[in-house]
Amino acid sequence: MMSFVQKIMPGPSCDEVMETLQAYLDGEIDDKQAKKVARHLAKCSQCDRESQVYSKIKESLAKRKQPVDPEIMAAIKQFSQDLISPN
Amino acid sequence: MPVKDCVVALMIRPEESTALPDSSTDSGTRPDPTGSKAEDAAAFQKYVTPEFDLLYRTAWSLTRNNTDAQDLVQDTLLRAFRSIDRFDGRYPRAWLLTIMRNANINRARKKKPDLLDDPDAAFERSADFADNEDPESLVVSPVFDAAVQQALDALPPNFRQVVELVDLNGLSYQEAADITETPVGTVMSRLHRARSRIREQLSETGLDAEVSAS
Incomplete structure (x- = not known):
């Protein structure tokens, strides 16, 4: 059944937006598609809420990125240096 | 070496x-x-x-x-x-x-037998980064982040791996597909399902409501 949003707003349906939401948030869809999704999110509070939740999840996951252990990085750099300057 | x-x-x-x-x-x-x-x-x-x-x-x-x-x-x-x-x-x-x-x-x-094929062994090893986690990095919502962490740790190894490659390491879908020797569609599917599982866990604890309210 067509939702209220679909009736008043042409463009992708909520289901279609949900299918492409992850790729949209990852910047993996083209500009034309991204604009359609953005327009939908601007007018559909339900999809916008999902988008916010997933954005927050992505932010939280990105925070888990730890600095590489300095000793390991130093060893990698030394290995690299030995490769290009073997003496 | x-x-x-x-x-x-x-x-x-x-x-x-x-x-x-x-x-x-x-x-x-x-x-x-x-x-x-x-x-x-x-x-x-x-x-x-x-x-x-x-x-x-x-x-x-x-x-x-x-x-x-x-x-x-x-x-x-x-x-x-x-x-x-x-x-x-x-x-x-x-x-x-x-x-x-x-x-x-x-x-x-x-390297045989390959311990990487053992989900339990992989799960045990996944704790390495968490053990070194800097508490100060969790600044915005510690409870939310803890729930995401817990959900991430509970993911099957293949799902967790693609989340790490894309969300933590910043690889594109194509790059993640290449390094894991899987089709891009599989990367997308695993990523979608992984995040959906995390989202479901947040929903069960009511933390997803916190996001929309903030």
């Missing part, structure tokens, strides 16, 4: 000498792909050195072990150095990830 030991063990694959057509990174083309040793060293510094961090993180996602990750990076660097005279300077990240993928395949063949 010392350089000389790696050299003895190394066999360069032909495909490592070519640039790949599809990558998000393009640092320009190398004017003379058949240069001197000095030029090779310069090219290595230009194209490979900036990717050390990414290479190590990706290696860790593949091996889930500091020692193995370091060995895999060094193997990758050695292969890259040995074939850099044939690298044309286009898409260095994709080129390096292809080398790492091949090096990892080679390592997996040698």
